[in-house]
Amino acid sequence: MELDEVAGHAGRPRILITEEGMRDGLQIERLGVTVEQKLSLLEALSDAGLSRIVVGSFVSPKWTPQMADTDDLLERLSPRPGITYLAVALNERGYERWRRWSPPLAPPDLAETHLHLCGVFIKRNTNRTLEQQEVGWQAPIERARQAGAASATIGLSAAWGSNWSGPFTREQRLAALRRQYEAWAEAGIPVHRILLADPMGWNTPQAVAGDLQAITRDFPTVSHLHLHLHNTRGMALTSAYAAIMALGPAITLEIDTSIGGIGGCPYCGNGQAAGMIPTEDLAQLLEATGIPTGIDLYALVEASHRAQQIVQRDLDGRVSKAGPLPSGARLYDAGMPAIETLSEAQHFRLGKDVYASQRAPW
Secondary structure, three states: OOOOEEOOOOOOOEEEEEEOHHHHHHHHOOOOOOHHHHHHHHHHHHHOOOOEEEEEEEOOOOOOHHHOOHHHHHHHOOOOOOOEEEEEEOOHHHHHHHHHOOOOEOOOOOOEEEEEOOHHHHHHHHOOOHHHHHHHOOHHHHHHHHHOOOOEEEEEEOOOEEOOOEEOOHHHHHHHHHHHHHHHHHOOOOEEEEEEEEOOOOOOHHHHHHHHHHHHHHOOOOOEEEEEEEOOOOOHHHHHHHHHHHOOOOOEEEEEEEHHHOOOOOOOOOHHHOOEOEHHHHHHHHHHOOOOOOOOHHHHHHHHHHHHHHHOOOOOOOHHHHOOOOOHHHOOOOOOOOOOOOOHHHHHHHOHHHHOOOOOOO
């Protein structure tokens, strides 16, 4: 079992955590993050026990210059056993680059289709129209059929809503998924995985939980659900928890997270405000609710602080600020003085010197 792959626990789904900080996170930052810094962050994430890490994307350097050095990073990558290295590609040119680096990257899943629900977003993000999407989205099905694919993935982008188009309904989501599901079925390839992407942060706990229950009811061959939730309105962690509570042990639930909550799509109108679920916060939530992760939370906190140093701004993760829930030898010193500032709160990792100037009122 992978360290962050958790078997169905107490009737809950099997959880996969996929770390997106090096891709979704760094793509929203200003230029200047070096390959050396990216490799140091990758080492810190690996030290914490994460075993699914997206290291970059194969996209146009004109539009996403922060990812222009992905090939250089992979050339210098020293793979660790037990870690699955992933990337993102949006077109055939990107997939060609991906295949060139597989291994160390896991091979791309080419038996896959996606539909964007927002015409404005697809134009801004991939320079395509909904009409072009309709013409081209079935081509992967024929390629997969000729290659003898055994299963397929379908997905939606802007699943719950768009900053330009407003909210989408459950009926719209299910209809868009059903069109893809039936097209794969006609090709004789069952769909086993569904990805729901939310780049603009329109997720709500009620909608996410209800959608996943409807999907498991309406698409019987699906056993793997994948959530890419942005935390633009502060609901992503709660939505992920609602998803966990809504599903049973027959389902694998993959949740994308990002160290420190860093992340955002440059074309969604929210910039760095469209962060993701902080990896350390989800890991703490799982552990606190009795779902073991195998992740070293204290090492994960160090990775979050490394990311903060690299991007030179405060990140959103709460556990990296206050520390994991303490126990055993890590319980707090009863004689510590009053703790007021974020700097003083770092005593859990930096020691007593950070609050040495405070006076104890007792």
